[in-house]
Amino acid sequence: xxxxxxxxxxxxxxxxxxxxxxxxxxxxxxxxxxxxxxxxxxxxxxxxxxxxxxxxxxxxxxxxxxxxxxxxxxxxxxxxxxxxxxxxxxxxxxxxxxxxxxxxxxxxxxxxxxxxxxxxxxxxxxxxxxxxxxxxxxxxxxxxxxxxxxxxxxxxxxxxxxxxxxxxxxxxx
Numbered sequence: 607x608x609x610x611x612x613x614x615x616x617x618x619x620x621x622x623x624x625x626x627x628x629x630x631x632x633x634x635x636x637x638x639x640x641x642x643x644x645x646x647x648x649x650x651x652x653x654x655x656x657x658x659x660x661x662x663x664x665x666x667x668x669x670x671x672x673x674x675x676x677x678x679x680x681x682x683x684x685x686x687x688x689x690x691x692x693x694x695x696x697x698x699x700x701x702x703x704x705x706x707x708x709x710x711x712x713x714x715x716x717x718x719x720x721x722x723x724x725x726x727x728x729x730x731x732x733x734x735x736x737x738x739x740x741x742x743x744x745x746x747x748x749x750x751x752x753x754x755x756x757x758x759x760x761x762x763x764x765x766x767x768x769x770x771x772x773x774x775x776x777x778x779x
Contacts, residue, residue, distance in 0.1 A: 613762065613776050
């Protein structure tokens with residue numbers, strides 16, 4: 607997650623989002639990056655993860671620095687062109703309509719803003735027993751092509767050597 611936060615380009619005072627934040631590690635890192643004058647949106651489909659994040663980050667929520675909302679990649683509860691940067695890590699497996707998700711992401715990222723998509727290496731993921739339950743594994747080239755088709759310009763691709771290798775796809779709107 608640290609690599610995703612670093613590469614997304616979140617800067618002090620920025621408005622950013624972690625979409626599908628799960629356990630919320632990225633929220634803490636983004637809050638640190640944007641500082642006291644920035645805003646982090648946390649969008650999550652799981653009510654349990656939202657409740658957990660609200661409790662863990664109550665001070666930031668109360669201060670208006672962290673705005674948590676229920677939503678999905680295909681229906682983001684955000685205004686048009688409101689984000690300087692967005693990250694979504696380990697989420698696209700659960701979205702059968704990748705083109706619809708990327709259309710939503712291009713809608714909410716400002717012109718010149720960044721999107722970072724993190725995905726586990728599909729070959730490594732295909733060997734994991736849990737991926738046969740609701741995962742849609744896609745080739746990295748297919749995800750890149752879908753991002754470009756949506757209007758994003760890929761500016762960097764990085765492979766992290768982890769237990770499950772992670773591809774970080776950095777794009778600019």
